[in-house]
Amino acid sequence: MSAINLTIDGREIEVAPGTTILQAARQLGIDIPTFCYDPELAPNGACRICVVEVEKARALVASCVAPVGPGMVVHTESDRVVSARKSVLSLLLANHPLDCITCEKTGECKLQDYCYRYDVASSEYVGAIKDLSYDDTNAFFVRDMNKCILCGICVGKCQDVVGAGAIDFVKRGFVTNVGPGFEDPIEDSSCVFCGMCIDNCPVGALIPKYVTGKGRPWQTESVPAVCPYCSLGCNINLHIKDNEVIGVSPVEESPVNRGHLCVQGKFGWDFVHSGDRITAPLVKSDGVFVEVSWEEALDYIVDSIKDVQSRFGPDALMGLGSPKASNEDNYLFQKLIRSLGTNNVDSYTCHCHASSVDGMVEAFGNAAATNSIAEVAETGAVLVIGANPEESHPILDYRVREAAQKGAELVVAVPDMVKLVDVSDHYLPLKQGTELALVNGLANVIIAEDLLDKAFVEKRTEGFDQFKKTVDKYTPEHVAEITGLTAEEIRAAARAYASAEKAAIVSDAAVNKQTGGADFVKALANLALLTGNVGRESTGVYLPYGENNLQGSADMGVHPNNVTCYQHLKDEKVREKFSRAWGVRISENYGLSAAEAFEAGKNSGIKAMYIMGENPVACGGDKAQIADYMKNLDFLVVQDIFMTETASLADVVLPAAAFAEKLGTYTNSERRVQLNQPALEPPGEVFPDWAVLVELAEWFGFEWDFAGPEEVFAELASLTPDYAGISYQRLSEGGLQWPCPADDHPGTKFLYQDSFSRGLGLFSAVEYDPEAEAESDGHSAACCTSGGHSCRCLSETITRRSVISAFKNSCCV
Amino acid sequence: MSSEAEVADINQDIDLSQVDSIVEPYLGKKEMLIPVMQKVQEHFGYLPRPAMEHVARRMRIPLSRLYGVTTFYAQFKMKPRGRYIIRVCKGTACHISGSPKIAERIEEILGIPGGETTDDLKFTLEEVACIGACALAPVIMINDNPHGRLTPDKMKEILDSYE
Numbered sequence: 001m002s003a004i005n006l007t008i009d010g011r012e013i014e015v016a017p018g019t020t021i022l023q024a025a026r027q028l029g030i031d032i033p034t035f036c037y038d039p040e041l042a043p044n045g046a047c048r049i050c051v052v053e054v055e056k057a058r059a060l061v062a063s064c065v066a067p068v069g070p071g072m073v074v075h076t077e078s079d080r081v082v083s084a085r086k087s088v089l090s091l092l093l094a095n096h097p098l099d100c101i102t103c104e105k106t107g108e109c110k111l112q113d114y115c116y117r118y119d120v121a122s123s124e125y126v127g128a129i130k131d132l133s134y135d136d137t138n139a140f141f142v143r144d145m146n147k148c149i150l151c152g153i154c155v156g157k158c159q160d161v162v163g164a165g166a167i168d169f170v171k172r173g174f175v176t177n178v179g180p181g182f183e184d185p186i187e188d189s190s191c192v193f194c195g196m197c198i199d200n201c202p203v204g205a206l207i208p209k210y211v212t213g214k215g216r217p218w219q220t221e222s223v224p225a226v227c228p229y230c231s232l233g234c235n236i237n238l239h240i241k242d243n244e245v246i247g248v249s250p251v252e253e254s255p256v257n258r259g260h261l262c263v264q265g266k267f268g269w270d271f272v273h274s275g276d277r278i279t280a281p282l283v284k285s286d287g288v289f290v291e292v293s294w295e296e297a298l299d300y301i302v303d304s305i306k307d308v309q310s311r312f313g314p315d316a317l318m319g320l321g322s323p324k325a326s327n328e329d330n331y332l333f334q335k336l337i338r339s340l341g342t343n344n345v346d347s348y349t350c351h352c353h354a355s356s357v358d359g360m361v362e363a364f365g366n367a368a369a370t371n372s373i374a375e376v377a378e379t380g381a382v383l384v385i386g387a388n389p390e391e392s393h394p395i396l397d398y399r400v401r402e403a404a405q406k407g408a409e410l411v412v413a414v415p416d417m418v419k420l421v422d423v424s425d426h427y428l429p430l431k432q433g434t435e436l437a438l439v440n441g442l443a444n445v446i447i448a449e450d451l452l453d454k455a456f457v458e459k460r461t462e463g464f465d466q467f468k469k470t471v472d473k474y475t476p477e478h479v480a481e482i483t484g485l486t487a488e489e490i491r492a493a494a495r496a497y498a499s500a501e502k503a504a505i506v507s508d509a510a511v512n513k514q515t516g517g518a519d520f521v522k523a524l525a526n527l528a529l530l531t532g533n534v535g536r537e538s539t540g541v542y543l544p545y546g547e548n549n550l551q552g553s554a555d556m557g558v559h560p561n562n563v564t565c566y567q568h569l570k571d572e573k574v575r576e577k578f579s580r581a582w583g584v585r586i587s588e589n590y591g592l593s594a595a596e597a598f599e600a601g602k603n604s605g606i607k608a609m610y611i612m613g614e615n616p617v618a619c620g621g622d623k624a625q626i627a628d629y630m631k632n633l634d635f636l637v638v639q640d641i642f643m644t645e646t647a648s649l650a651d652v653v654l655p656a657a658a659f660a661e662k663l664g665t666y667t668n669s670e671r672r673v674q675l676n677q678p679a680l681e682p683p684g685e686v687f688p689d690w691a692v693l694v695e696l697a698e699w700f701g702f703e704w705d706f707a708g709p710e711e712v713f714a715e716l717a718s719l720t721p722d723y724a725g726i727s728y729q730r731l732s733e734g735g736l737q738w739p740c741p742a743d744d745h746p747g748t749k750f751l752y753q754d755s756f757s758r759g760l761g762l763f764s765a766v767e768y769d770p771e772a773e774a775e776s777d778g779h780s781a782a783c784c785t786s787g788g789h790s791c792r793c794l795s796e797t798i799t800r801r802s803v804i805s806a807f808k809n810s811c812c813v
Numbered sequence: 814m815s816s817e818a819e820v821a822d823i824n825q826d827i828d829l830s831q832v833d834s835i836v837e838p839y840l841g842k843k844e845m846l847i848p849v850m851q852k853v854q855e856h857f858g859y860l861p862r863p864a865m866e867h868v869a870r871r872m873r874i875p876l877s878r879l880y881g882v883t884t885f886y887a888q889f890k891m892k893p894r895g896r897y898i899i900r901v902c903k904g905t906a907c908h909i910s911g912s913p914k915i916a917e918r919i920e921e922i923l924g925i926p927g928g929e930t931t932d933d934l935k936f937t938l939e940e941v942a943c944i945g946a947c948a949l950a951p952v953i954m955i956n957d958n959p960h961g962r963l964t965p966d967k968m969k970e971i972l973d974s975y976e
Contacts, residue, residue, distance in 0.1 A: 165875025171884045181876030182862060422873040
C-alpha cells in the first residue's frame with residue numbers, strides 16, 4: 001500500500017497507512033495532549049482529551065484511534081478543539097481533589113499541565129465527588145483513588161505487560177474505580193510491586209512512599225544508572241536531591257527494559273542509604289573491629305600478604321572478585337592478584353551458575369547468552385523450562401508475554417503453576433527434577449516426526465549420531481512415565497517449538513544438580529541446534545544470571561584459567577601480551593577455582609584471601625565449613641559495602657562504594673556493556689573499589705597510572721579484542737554488545753550467525769539421571785527449578801537492607 | 814448478625830466441586846466467562862467469593878478481571894439474595910401514583926434499604942424500571958407475583974403472606 005499524505009496544522013506529512021493522526025502529529029513534533037494513550041497498549045479513545053478537528057468530518061475525532069486518510073486536513077488546536085478539551089478538563093476537575101499544593105505529583109501531573117495549558121482553573125460543573133479511603137497497606141506506595149481519572153494505563157500495564165493482573169476497572173458508572181478483585185487492599189492482591197502503574201499514572205493517584213515530602217521534580221537531578229540487581233541490566237534514572245536518592249524511574253528509550261521495571265529496580269535502591277554501611281577501614285584487634293586510617297589498613301594488608309607469600313609462596317594467596325562490582329573494579333582486581341604472582345582468582349558465585357557456563361561453553365564455545373533480551377518478543381515460539389522468570393528476571397518474563405500476545409506458541413514446562421501459564425498454549429506441569437528427560441523427549445519427537453533442520457545439523461553441528469542414539473530411547477511414552485505428563489502433551493510441545501520459523505528457549509543460569517546441571521544446559525543447546533534455532537535473530541538459548549555483573553566479572557578475567565574475555569592462559573601469546581602490558585610476569589601455573597579452594601577435606605594451600613564484594617559464608621553449600629575455612633586462613637581481607645557474614649570473619653575490612661556512588665561499566669546477560677554514572681558522593685571514608693585497588697597496587701610497588709575508570713577501561717579494551725571497539729565516549733550514547741572489535745563496529749546483537757566460537761555446534765549425548773534428585777543438597781533444592789533467586793546471595797545482602805524485603809512474594813529476601 | 818458476617822458464614826459452605834463441574838467444559842475458553850458466571854450464579858443464587866476465586870484459578874483469569882466483569886453487569890449479584898425478590902416498579906406511571914412511598918414503607922417493614930437483603934435471607938428489595946403493568950400502578954413484583962394498586966398500609970399484610 002502506498003504512503004498517505006495529509007496536512008496537520010498547515011504542515012504536510014507522508015506516513016504509512018494505518019498510522020493514527022496522533023502518531024503522525026508526533027512525527028511532526030506537534031504535541032497533542034493524551035491521558036489514556038500509551039504506545040504499547042491498545043488505544044481505546046476513552047479520555048477524549050486528544051480530540052482534533054478534521055476538515056469535512058462531522059464531529060471531532062479522537063486522534064489516538066483515528067487513522068490518517070489521504071488528503072486529510074487536521075487542526076490540532078482550533079477553537080472547537082480547545083473548547084472540547086476545556087470541557088474534558090472541566091469534567092475531570094469536577095471530581096478531582098485540587099490539593100496540588102501538597103500533591104506529590106505537582107510539576108509532573110498531566111491534568112495540572114493541561115489545565116495550565118488551556119487555562120482551566122476550576123470546574124464549571126458541580127456534582128457528587130468521590131470519597132474513597134486511601135490504600136496505604138503496603139510498604140511501597142499509597143493509592144488515592146479519589147485522584148484517579150480512570151485513564152486505564154495502569155490496568156493495561158498490570159494485565160498485559162506485567163501479567164500480574166492485580167488491578168482492573170471495577171463496578172461501573174459514577175462509582176467505577178480501579179482496584180484489585182473484591183477491592184481488597186493491594187497488599188493482598190497479586191500485585192508484584194513493579195511500580196509500573198506508578199511510573200505511568202498521569203496524575204497523583206499512585207505515590208511511592210519514599211518520595212513523600214522529599215522534594216519536587218524540578219528540584220531533583222536525574223542521573224542514568226544501571227540497575228544493581230539481576231543480570232538484565234535495566235536502565236534506570238536515579239532522582240537525586242541533596243546527595244540522596246529519592247526515587248527511581250525507568251529509562252523509556254532503553255533497549256533493555258523499554259520503560260519497564262520490576263520491584264527490585266523500582267524500590268530496591270534504598271540499601272545505598274542504609275545505616276549499616278561500612279564507612280571507614282576496619283582492622284580486627286582482639287576480636288573486635290576498630291576504625292583505622294586508610295594508610296594503616298593498606299600497610300597492614302601489604303605486610304600481611306607479603307608475609308604469607310614469602311612463607312608459603314605466591315600461590316598461597318587467592319582473590320575472589322565480585323559479580324556485583326564494575327568491570328573496571330574486576331579488571332583491576334584480577335590484575336592485582338595476577339601481578340602478585342598467582343592465578344588464584346575466581347568468583348564465588350553459586351555453583352549452579354558454573355554448570356550453566358560449562359554447558360554453554362561445551363555446546364557453543366561461549367557461555368554468554370546467544371541473543372538479546374528484546375528479541376524474545378519477536379520470536380515464533382518460546383519454551384520456558386527450569387526457570388521462573390516472573391520472579392528471577394521479570395523483564396524477560398514481560399518479553400515472553402509480549403511474544404505470546406503477538407502470537408508465539410508458548411510452552412511453559414515448570415512444576416508449579418506460574419503466572420506465565422495464563423498466557424501459555426502448552427502447560428507441562430512436569431515432576432520436579434525431570435526437566436532433562438523432557439528436553440530429550442522433545443528432541444526424540446522432533447527427530448521422529450522429521451521436524452529437524454537438516455541443513456543446519458549437517459553444516460553447522462557435530463555429534464548428531466551419538467546424540468540421536470541417546471534420545472532414541474526417550475520416546476514420548478517413556479518420558480511421559482518419568483515426567484508425569486502425557487505423551488500427547490510432549491508431542492504437541494515439541495511440534496510447537498520445532499514448527500515455528502524462529503523459536504527461543506528461556507531458562508535460568510541457576511540450574512542445579514536437580515535439574516541436571518550442565519547436562520540439562522547441554523540438552524537445551526541440543527534442542528536449539530537440532531532445529532537451527534541459534535545463530536539467527538529471535539532464536540537462541542537464554543540463561544540469564546542472577547547477579548548484575550556476573551557476565552562482566554567473567555569477561556574481566558576473574559577466572560583462574562583465563563584473562564579478559566576468555567583469553568586462555570595456557571596460550572603463551574596471551575601470557576606474553578598481558579605480561580608485557582602489565583610489566584609483570586604472569587604465572588604459568590593454573591590457578592585454583594573457588595570450588596577447588598573450598599572443597600571440604602582438601603588442603604588447598606591457600607593461606608591468605610582477598611575478597612571483593614562477595615559473601616561466600618552466606619551463600620556457600622556448607623556454610624559452617626566455609627566459615628571454618630575463612631577462620632583458618634592466616635589473613636583475610638574483605639572489601640564490601642556492608643559487614644557481611646564473610647566480612648565479620650576478616651582481619652581487615654575495607655569499605656566500598658555502592659553502584660550509585662561510582663563511575664563504571666557493567667555487562668549484562670546479553671553482553672551489553674553499559675555505563676553507570678556516579679549519582680552520589682560516597683559516605684564517610686569510602687572510595688570506589690577501583691580507587692582502592694589502584695592505591696593498594698601502589699603500596700605493593702606496582703606502577704599503575706589510572707586517573708579514573710575511563711583509563712582503566714581503555715587499558716582493558718586495548719587487551720581484549722571483543723571489547724576493543726568500546727569506549728566511554730561511545731558508551732555515553734548507549735550500551736554496546738560485545739563482540740565489538742573496532743571503533744566503527746555496531747556491536748553484536750546475537751551470536752553465532754556464521755560459526756560457533758568452537759567452530760561447529762556440539763551435540764551432547766546427555767542422560768536423565770533419576771538419582772540426581774536424591775543427591776541434590778539443601779541449597780540447590782530450594783533454588784532454580786521454580787526461580788533462581790535463592791542463588792542470589794549477594795542480592796540478599798542488599799535486599800535485606802531495603803524496603804523490598806517487605807515484599808512477601810519476593811523470594812530473594 | 815451483620816450481612817458481612819452472614820456472607821462469610823455462607824461462603825464456608827460453598828461446594829467447589831459444583832463450580833468445577835460448571836467450569837470444566839469451558840477451560841481454555843476465556844471468552845465464555847460470562848456464561849460461566851451466569852451458571853455459577855444460577856447454582857448459588859449469587860456469586861460467592863470462594864466460587865469466584867475458584868473460577869479465576871481454573872480459567873487462568875486474574876481475579877481482578879473477573880471481579881471487574883461481574884461488577885460491571887447488573888445481572889451479577891455479589892451478595893446472597895433472599896428467597897423472595899421484591900421488585901418495586903419505578904416507572905413513570907408508578908412514580909406518579911406514589912411508588913416512592915411504597916418503597917419507603919417496605920424499607921421500614923423489612924429494616925433494609927433498597928438493594929439489600931434481610932438477615933434471614935427471606936427478602937431482597939430491588940427497584941426496577943417499568944415492569945409493563947402500568948394499569949396496576951403503583952405495582953410491585955414478589956418473585957413472579959404482581960401486586961398492584963398498592964397503598965403503603967397494604968404492604969404489611971402482603972409481606973406477611975410470604976412464608
